[in-house]
Amino acid sequence: MKILVIVPAYNESENIEKVVRSLEQCETKVDYLVVNDCSTDNTKDILENIGANYINLPVNLGIGGAVQSGYLYAYENGYDIAIQIDGDGQHDPAYIGKLIKPIVDGEADICIGSRFIDKEGFQSSALRRFGINFLSLLIKLSCGIKVCDVTSGFRATNVEFTKLYAKDYAQDYPEPEAIVTGVMNGARISEVPVIMREREGGESSIKSFKSLYYMIKVSIAIVMKRITVSVGRKK
Template identity: 50%
Template sequence: MIRIAAIIPAYNEEKSIAKVVRSIRKIQSSKFVIDAIVVNDSSNDNTSEIIHALPCIPLDLPINLGIGGAVQTGFIYAYENNYDYAIQVDGDGQHPSDQIEKLFLVIHSQFDVVIGSRFIENEGFQSTKLRRLGIKYFMLLNKVILNVKITDCTSGFRMINRKALKIVYDYYPDEYPEPESIVLFSLNNLRMVEVPVVMKQRQGGVSSINFVSSIYYMIKVTLAIFYTFIRIKFRRK
């Protein structure tokens, strides 16, 4: 039976994490089995206590590593424990667990990375206008430097196979992993594709990006993308 690790990074997600884990546990498929692996990124609320009482594999980080470090911790666990695929599912309840099988059917056919995009069919929660503008900018930036079009490069709802797991085991961007990893996957010649998904508004917690910080975020992510691009290109010489 094919095994999937659902990696759930969680920082102060006490209001939503139980619902996310239980929604994954409800998934029934004749094609795969799925385990919820919650990476508690040194939360200072009751996230740790909650996940230890849930039907999941809890991983408590002793210090806060940020989203990239938390997700990579889950990827490392998945690789070392011989999972066939890993999918990132945010702990705030935005990602639709009932569409995990859709991503699986696509990646199992011929791809290494499958990204759930809310902008292909423009259904469900579409984020703020300013954030949509930033996402479109990153789409164009990736098109210019990589000749790759990803409409929702900030989407964390993505599934990867063992080939991709080996890559992120060795290195994964820490601060802005979603847009930066597009560069990582592309330069390692992984086969990427997007599928349409319907996302929800976050069910709890607080977004790390607000109106005031959006422009600053775009500038920092742009620099991070170029850094990752140069780092990998230089390493491959």
């Protein structure tokens, strides 16, 4: 199977080379594409110097736009499975084989790598875990599906949902909303346990002072996505 790993990157100069090297040494045979989202540091120079496979976006699109660009590339180039991982080094490519197995076996359309199943490795802060649990409950109430790690950026899709995300992907803090989009379009979603690492360098896009804004915005987005897709299907 043709497998593409999508790596959105914005100002990841401290991490991106390590991420690329780990993908190049991955036991599962994969191609990868780093989507450089107009980084203002020297991420682009590092990618060029190490001979990485990457594209530069002409304008900064944010995490959602960068990931969607990768899905579009995957769909247009005939990949059977698209995987997204963060450019900060938190996601270990050693779990890629485990992540894609439910899709390869025909048991799932989307598979999410969850840090909360076995509860090993980096678990995030207590405040963020509370927020994740809240969003998990909201998605369960809205869509009838339980997903433990709704904000995990370590996930894989089959061709059908790669195509969907190439056309319809949330632009800002997209992971929870993407789950709702998938479920409302008939996706079978599974989770597999993974161990994540703490960011070694750089800065998270979700800073502490943005946490409340994040929760409000994503909560509204989840409900609105649920309503919008339902109305669209009735038409």
